[in-house]
Amino acid sequence: MKYENFENSKVLVVGGAGFVGANLVKNILNETKNVLVVVVDNLMSSEKENLPNDFRLQFLKGSIVDDEILKHIDDSFDFIFHLATFHGNQSSIFDPLKDHENNTLTTLKLMNHIKDYKNLKKLVYSAAGCSCAEKTFDKACATDEEAPISLVQDSPYSMSKIFGEFYSVYFFRQHGLPTVRARFQNVYGPGEVLGAGEWRGTYATVWRNVTPTFIYKAINNEKIPLENEGIATRDFIFVDDICKGLMLCALNGTEGDVYNLGSGQETTIAELAEKIKLYSKSTSEIEYLPKRNWDNSGKRFASIIKSKQELGFKAVINIDDGLKTTIHWTKNNIDLINENIQKHSSHMDKI
Ligand SMILES: NC(=O)c1ccc[n+]([C@@H]2O[C@H](COP(=O)([O-])OP(=O)(O)OC[C@H]3O[C@@H](n4cnc5c(N)ncnc54)[C@H](O)[C@@H]3O)[C@@H](O)[C@H]2O)c1
Numbered sequence: 264m265k266y267e268n269f270e271n272s273k274v275l276v277v278g279g280a281g282f283v284g285a286n287l288v289k290n291i292l293n294e295t296k297n298v299l300v301v302v303v304d305n306l307m308s309s310e311k312e313n314l315p316n317d318f319r320l321q322f323l324k325g326s327i328v329d330d331e332i333l334k335h336i337d338d339s340f341d342f343i344f345h346l347a348t349f350h351g352n353q354s355s356i357f358d359p360l361k362d363h364e365n366n367t368l369t370t371l372k373l374m375n376h377i378k379d380y381k382n383l384k385k386l387v388y389s390a391a392g393c394s395c396a397e398k399t400f401d402k403a404c405a406t407d408e409e410a411p412i413s414l415v416q417d418s419p420y421s422m423s424k425i426f427g428e429f430y431s432v433y434f435f436r437q438h439g440l441p442t443v444r445a446r447f448q449n450v451y452g453p454g455e456v457l458g459a460g461e462w463r464g465t466y467a468t469v470w471r472n473v474t475p476t477f478i479y480k481a482i483n484n485e486k487i488p489l490e491n492e493g494i495a496t497r498d499f500i501f502v503d504d505i506c507k508g509l510m511l512c513a514l515n516g517t518e519g520d521v522y523n524l525g526s527g528q529e530t531t532i533a534e535l536a537e538k539i540k541l542y543s544k545s546t547s548e549i550e551y552l553p554k555r556n557w558d559n560s561g562k563r564f565a566s567i568i569k570s571k572q573e574l575g576f577k578a579v580i581n582i583d584d585g586l587k588t589t590i591h592w593t594k595n596n597i598d599l600i601n602e603n604i605q606k607h608s609s610h611m612d613k614i
Contacts, residue, residue, distance in 0.1 A: 275343045287346070301340075344389070354465050371426075389445055406564070448564070496529040499530055505524055
């Protein structure tokens with residue numbers, strides 16, 4: 264069955280105060296008149312201020328693994344988006360148990376709790392393209408949904424994302440839970456606040472992703488750190504595009520299936536740095552650093568054929584326009600970002 268939109272529905276977004284989650288909530292509220300959105304988030308890597316003030320939005324602060332929180336998740340939801348994670352690779356290497364609790368266990372407890380629900384039309388799980396891509400620094404091929412997945416993974420985070428896929432498939436096959444897996448490529452855009460949330464044990468609490476890090480450094484004319492000469496490639500997708508893709512997974516996705524959400528375009532990290540320098544009119548120098556010892560995921564991008572054919576999905580924001588918008592947002596929100604970075608200064612000083 265296909266669904267037209269979210270009109271007259273009740274939507275749960277787990278991890279909904281986060282970067283992608285808060286953007287998704289805003290997209291759903293903007294595009295729907297009559298909808299109730301409930302967000303569950305323990306604010307581990309986000310701030311409540313990410314969420315809009317809207318009478319159609321309810322916020323429950325807490326972990327989805329907590330039984331007291333799960334009591335609120337009854338069989339009245341039409342759609343669930345599960346975006347909670349322990350952000351990200353480096354922090355999961357530092358603290359694999361916290362990753363387990365806030366990444367793997369979130370998926371298991373949520374799906375086990377709702378497995379017999381009858382009203383639910385779709386649960387969309389946020390999987391990660393990085394877990395599935397071939398580990399190569401040679402020429403990459405577009406990774407399609409059927410690509411084999413290796414047991415050799417770079418981090419507990421990456422393993423947890425695959426476990427989330429295992430549980431999505433298992434609960435669909437065993438219990439008929441209508442799961443759809445959305446495999447994200449690298450998302451960037453407005454709303455990703457450096458330093459948001461709690462200290463998670465590594466500098467990646469602040470420098471949480473390559474795009475916001477480079478933009479912040481470029482705006483401040485600080486050195487831009489480029490590991491391994493920036494030869495790695497990623498498939499960058501603007502956050503509004505990923506939100507549209509997630510909504511299409513919920514509305515058009517086939518139960519039990521998986522879809523890549525990416526731009527299908529490969530960009531080197533060195534090109535990303537140059538574009539950001541150019542669009543922010545920065546005088547930053549490039550600081551050349553060695554390859555990160557844990558990161559073997561060299562070159563990768565997604566095949567977008569299946570999501571186009573079956574979901575009607577296509578990323579529409581090109582990287583140049585997306586970066587310009589993100590730079591503009593970062594400049595306008597620099598005080599908020601500085602506040603969140605500052606919050607961790609005592610930890611960062613000790614590293
Ligand atoms: N951003 C990307 O480039 C990217 C790429 C691939 C996959 N993903 C996946 O997309 C999802 C969203 O990513 P994001 O970039 O918005 O990250 P994020 O860190 O901004 O959002 C994750 C949210 O989950 C919340 N959370 C953590 N533990 C929780 C728990 N136990 N209960 C409830 N909430 C909890 C965090 O506080 C945060 O708000 C994640 O599952 C991530 O693995 C993201």
